[in-house]
Amino acid sequence: MPTRTSTARWQGSLKDGAGNMRLASGAYEGSFSYLSRFESGEGTNPEELIAAAHAGCFSMALSNVLGKAGLTPNSIETSATIHLDMPAGITKVELSTVGDVPGLSEADFIKHAEDAKANCPVSKALAAIEITLTAKLAS
Known part of the structure; x- marks a missing residue:
């Protein structure tokens, strides 16, 4: 399997400094700061x-689980909300997913979503924290 790399550079003190994060693929580059991480400033943040x-990994994992069950989703839309509580750090992730999957009951969709949550590589990497899931079919 391939390895992936991203880089970050920070200059200055924690509160007055600024940084830049970049994906090696070039698909994303953006600034971050104390304000964008711990308050409401412009830019992104690690969380x-x-x-x-996590949202991307989970959506792909759910598509895989559904495919193994003989189902092809029209779409899977997932959001992930990270809770950063200092000084503890990242304490929780809330996943919320909506799937458009023809021929599938809501109960079976939830079962497949729980399987994807347990087995997505990012969920496994974050296993030390609480991960919740809300899953429903599109209306």
Whole structure:
């Protein structure tokens, strides 16, 4: 399997400094600061990028689980909300997913979503914290 790399550079003190994060693929580059991480400043933050990674990983894992069950989703839309509580750090992730999957009951969709949550690589990496899941079919 391939390895993935991202880089970050920080300059200055924690509260007055600023940084930049970049994906090696070039798909994303953005600034971050104390304000964007711990308050409401412009720019991104590590937790937002972890949330994006978790939402993407989970959506792909759920598509895989559904495929193994002989189902092809029209779409899966997932959001991930990261809770950063200092000084403890990241304490919780809330996943919320809506799937458009023809021929599937809501109960079976939830069962498949729970399987994906347990087996997505990012969920496994975050296993030390609480991960909750809300799953429903699109109306």
